[in-house]
Amino acid sequence: MVLNSKKFLITGVKGQLGRTLYKYLSKFYNFINNSLDEVKSLDITNRNSLEKIISNYSPDYVINCAAATNVDKCESNREWAYNVNVNGIKNIISSTNKTTKIIHISTDYIFDGKKESFDEEDIPNPLSYYGKIKLESENVLRSSNREYIIFRSSVIFGNYGNNFYTWVMDSLLKNKKISIVTDQISNPTWAWSFSEAIYKSMLNNLNGIYHFAGDDIVSRYEFALKIAKINNFSSENIIPIKTKELKQLAKRPKYSTLKTDKIKSQIDIEHPTIDYILNSICGNDV
DSSP states (O other): OOOTTSOEEEETTTSHHHHHHHHHHTTTOOOGGGTOHHHHTOOTTOHHHHHHHHHHHOOSEEEEOOOOOOHHHHHHOHHHHHIIIIIHHHHHHHHSOTTOEEEEEEEGGGSOOOSSEEOTTSOOOOSSHHHHHHHHHHHHHHTTTSOEEEEEESSEESSSSSSHHHHHHHHHHTTOOEEEESSOEEOOEEHHHHHHHHHHHHHTTOOEEEEOOOSOOEEHHHHHHHHHHHTTOOSTTEEEEOHHHHTOSSOOOSBOEEOOHHHHHHSOOOOOOHHHHHHHHTTSOO
């Protein structure tokens, strides 16, 4: 299926996933974002601005990477978080016509962490306000009578933007001590592989809810040690700590590993090991 003639809009294109996805998909398609500066600063909470852009360019696909993802800030600033994560997807739905397919990014934090891994059929039970409103955003889209793909992912990382990898690297470069939890377990997701999964899902016209994440299951602490080792830093500044000691404002699930059997049964997609990825992105723009 050739989609080169289709028109795409990525919201949140300046964020870590949006930027990576734009770079990956630009190898195959021409995007509205290529020539429209206002799209790069598009605010999905501004319905009038969104309607104007969508009316002018009539995208066939909207890939919604815009989100409030600071879990503790969402807990303390709920009006802002709801406006971005729930009203944002409502605005996208109401601003697009019924032939526009919407691809929406969700999270592992819709689960409570009371089992070691979760598939698409598991019943969500979010612990934090962030998880609750991301689940609500899913339900808004699912009930919209539109074609959609909802991707749930876990600990998205890469060289762009604010994420666990860039925070650890910045701290190591500055010789700062950082406390990392040993009891939050997940399967981190490379933004570049995630972009490939989104691309192949569009090519194969998938619909519905899918999990996509890495194959390596690690604690945040183990992940940080790998980052230090592969980049030739000492691990002495990485301090192991339990979640209860960290006193984070929002509750986190202990386990948020996502099973990816469903998407792998429908498209040819693999996620490299963390070690391979860290060696690949060291000094590279991916």
